[in-house]
Amino acid sequence: MSKRMKERSDALLADCIIACNLLQDAPEINPSNYDHDDVCRLNAAACEAYQVLLAAIKKANSVHHATSSLGTKPTSDNTGDKQ
Numbered sequence: 001m002s003k004r005m006k007e008r009s010d011a012l013l014a015d016c017i018i019a020c021n022l023l024q025d026a027p028e029i030n031p032s033n034y035d036h037d038d039v040c041r042l043n044a045a046a047c048e049a050y051q052v053l054l055a056a057i058k059k060a061n062s063v064h065h066a067t068s069s070l071g072t073k074p075t076s077d078n079t080g081d082k083q
Contacts, residue, residue: 008063015056022049 026045028034034042 005063005066008059012056012059012063015052015059019049019052019056022052 022045026042029042
């Protein structure tokens with residue numbers, strides 16, 4: 001693996017770790033243990049985690065296609081969004 005590919009792989013891993021940490025910090029979804037403020041924090045954490053994971057998926061696709069011997073471009077980034 002080239003140095004550039006290693007750096008991209010490390011960055012992708014870091015993004016995934018950030019997303020996991022964001023989700024770990026979210027309160028448990030249980031009607032008996034949250035109020036309006038908790039719901040707002042949970043929603044914000046989930047939205048931020050989604051954005052981090054979406055960026056990680058796009059990075060993973062670009063790494064995959066950079067190393068693909070076929071050199072073909074996908075029709076989807078595996079998130080439902082067309083490229």
